[in-house]
Amino acid sequence: MQPKRRVAIIGAGTSGLVACKHLIEKGFDPVVFEAHGTIGGVWSRTFESTKLQTPKQLYQFSDFPWPASVTETFPNHEQMMDYLHSYASHFGILQKIKFNCKVTGIDYVMESGNEQGMTDWKTWSGSGGGRPFSSCGKWNVVVQDTVAACASVEVYQVDFVILCIGMFSDLPKVPEFPFKEGPEAFEGKVLHSMDYAMMDRGLMAALTREKRVTVVGSQKSAIDIAVEVAKRNGSRYPCMLLFKTAHWKIPSSLTAFIFIHLNRFMEFMVHKPGEGFFLWLLAVLLSPLGALFLKLVETYLKWKYPLKKYNIVPDHSLLEQFAFGVTPTLPSNFFHAVEEGSLILKKLPSFHFCHTGLILDGGANSYHPTDVVIFATGYETDEKLKNIFSSNYFQKCLAGTSYPLYRECIHPRIPQLAILGYADSPSVLYTTEMRSKWLVQFLTGQFELPTIREMEDEARKWERWMRRHARDKYKRYRVSVMLQIYCNDQLCQDMRCNPRRKNSLLAELFASYGPSDYQNLTPES
Numbered sequence: 001m002q003p004k005r006r007v008a009i010i011g012a013g014t015s016g017l018v019a020c021k022h023l024i025e026k027g028f029d030p031v032v033f034e035a036h037g038t039i040g041g042v043w044s045r046t047f048e049s050t051k052l053q054t055p056k057q058l059y060q061f062s063d064f065p066w067p068a069s070v071t072e073t074f075p076n077h078e079q080m081m082d083y084l085h086s087y088a089s090h091f092g093i094l095q096k097i098k099f100n101c102k103v104t105g106i107d108y109v110m111e112s113g114n115e116q117g118m119t120d121w122k123t124w125s126g127s128g129g130g131r132p133f134s135s136c137g138k139w140n141v142v143v144q145d146t147v148a149a150c151a152s153v154e155v156y157q158v159d160f161v162i163l164c165i166g167m168f169s170d171l172p173k174v175p176e177f178p179f180k181e182g183p184e185a186f187e188g189k190v191l192h193s194m195d196y197a198m199m200d201r202g203l204m205a206a207l208t209r210e211k212r213v214t215v216v217g218s219q220k221s222a223i224d225i226a227v228e229v230a231k232r233n234g235s236r237y238p239c240m241l242l243f244k245t246a247h248w249k250i251p252s253s254l255t256a257f258i259f260i261h262l263n264r265f266m267e268f269m270v271h272k273p274g275e276g277f278f279l280w281l282l283a284v285l286l287s288p289l290g291a292l293f294l295k296l297v298e299t300y301l302k303w304k305y306p307l308k309k310y311n312i313v314p315d316h317s318l319l320e321q322f323a324f325g326v327t328p329t330l331p332s333n334f335f336h337a338v339e340e341g342s343l344i345l346k347k348l349p350s351f352h353f354c355h356t357g358l359i360l361d362g363g364a365n366s367y368h369p370t371d372v373v374i375f376a377t378g379y380e381t382d383e384k385l386k387n388i389f390s391s392n393y394f395q396k397c398l399a400g401t402s403y404p405l406y407r408e409c410i411h412p413r414i415p416q417l418a419i420l421g422y423a424d425s426p427s428v429l430y431t432t433e434m435r436s437k438w439l440v441q442f443l444t445g446q447f448e449l450p451t452i453r454e455m456e457d458e459a460r461k462w463e464r465w466m467r468r469h470a471r472d473k474y475k476r477y478r479v480s481v482m483l484q485i486y487c488n489d490q491l492c493q494d495m496r497c498n499p500r501r502k503n504s505l506l507a508e509l510f511a512s513y514g515p516s517d518y519q520n521l522t523p524e525s
């Protein structure tokens with residue numbers, strides 16, 4: 001009889017929860033290590049105004065819809081936490097979680113040989129057939145209790161690790177400044193949006209009330225914090241939003257419209273990596289239609305918002321933006337705050353600190369007095385992932401390659417380990433749940449992985465495709481909004497499940513696709 005395989009999940013955010021649920025369902029007994037005292041990850045530590053920017057139909061578990069009591073299309077973070085709690089209790093996930101247990105490192109312990117030998121492996125995990133488990137080694141997971149006074153450390157040995165540590169937390173990214181021109185030169189308060197999100201509501205308000213606040217960044221967190229502060233302080237203490245690049249921002253109604261209508265026909269308009277003649281021809285014939293639609297959306301946005309007036313017309317097309325990043329949803333009161341003077345928009349290539357404020361664009365006359373600077377400038381996602389591995393070999397595996405993960409969750413050269421939640425997409429939960437389903441089918445032996453060379457070739461193909469669309473803004477951890485269904489088709493084919501989830505050709509082409517379409521994925525015999 002096969003020994004029972006031990007699987008560890010690191011992180012109990014949405015990714016860890018959904019991975020755990022699917023493992024339990026297939027008879028595994030996973031252990032989940034969570035550094036904090038609660039589930040939910042980013043949703044448990046965020047600022048007051050945070051809401052989903054993905055319509056809830058797309059951001060829900062395939063077999064666990066939002067309750068009828070949540071009528072909003074974009075629920076807020078408190079509703080999200082309630083939803084996640086119900087999911088975790090309904091599927092018996094909570095019992096599997098070890099809270100306040102931070103994984104400080106993971107170490108692959110080989111039965112024989114050393115890491116150098118791994119470079120000769122032809123198949124994943126050296127298992128001979130691209131199978132999940134291997135007799136070559138196991139992972140040691142080093143866990144530190146974050147609340148016990150003595151900070152005890154325990155080591156767990158497991159056959160497989162699923163990393164669900166999240167892309168948007170823990171290791172903030174802040175711009176670098178020349179010596180004596182950075183935050184050290186400034187007498188005011190400087191913090192990252194991560195620290196702001198962790199504060200309690202009273203502290204957040206006290207920190208920014210009647211203060212001259214500058215928020216640096218152009219993505220969703222920056223926008224939300226700036227609007228929150230502008231609302232609090234009004235035009236007497238206007239908040240400045242400082243950014244390098246203007247991005248397209250769309251109203252939530254349009255986001256909902258686009259996301260809810262993502263269908264196969266729309267994806268035919270987009271070229272695909274390694275496409276055959278038929279898909280190529282369809283893309284050639286239909287892509288002008290897609291480009292026209294997005295041009296119309298751009299025109300609408302320029303008409304609806306005073307982008308020219310505030311010099312924030314993006315330099316790139318909406319098509320390009322869809323390829324390289326998630327398009328932030330604009331709070332309805334954003335331009336109202338700008339027009340009434342409580343929010344100042346400043347697009348600048350650079351700035352630095354002085355004793356009592358900021359020097360904008362390096363110019364002598366552009367002094368901007370400031371009390372508080374909040375960097376909403378993202379996270380060091382690559383570093384965070386690398387840091388969890390104790391060995392240089394695996395750190396190098398992640399640092400040295402620029403191509404995306406195979407099926408957005410497997411590194412061809414890191415054995416017995418999967419990474420979930422590192423595929424930023426219009427709905428991370430949907431993307432992660434699909435990969436959890438795929439992963440669990442893999443762990444139960446429903447299919448095997450191709451050779452390492454084949455996986456690397458496939459990942460490179462995706463890299464080339466992403467670079468062609470996103471150009472210099474290429475990010476490896478991204479699932480294009482334009483190819484969600486195509487990616488799901490690939491996962492279904494691996495799992496030997498029917499990728500066509502609708503019951504008529506017309507619906508297959510024109511009805512929207514979402515998580516609930518993949519509720520009962522059963523391999524075909």
Ligand SMILES: Cc1cc2nc3c(=O)[nH]c(=O)nc-3n(C[C@H](O)[C@H](O)[C@H](O)COP(=O)(O)OP(=O)(O)OC[C@H]3O[C@@H](n4cnc5c(N)ncnc54)[C@H](O)[C@@H]3O)c2cc1C
Nearest residue numbers: 011013014015035041042052053054103165166421427428
């Ligand atoms: C403000 C904000 C708004 C967002 N809005 C949307 C949206 O509208 N739509 C969308 O699709 N996505 C959105 N996202 C992205 C969001 O991050 C994902 O949707 C999703 O919640 C990520 O879940 P996760 O479990 O992968 O990561 P996280 O939520 O970051 O969870 C990771 C968990 O792992 C734990 N952990 C990390 N390291 C360790 C360790 N070493 N040991 C033990 N535990 C560890 C953390 O404590 C955390 O609980 C938003 C993100 C933010 C910050």
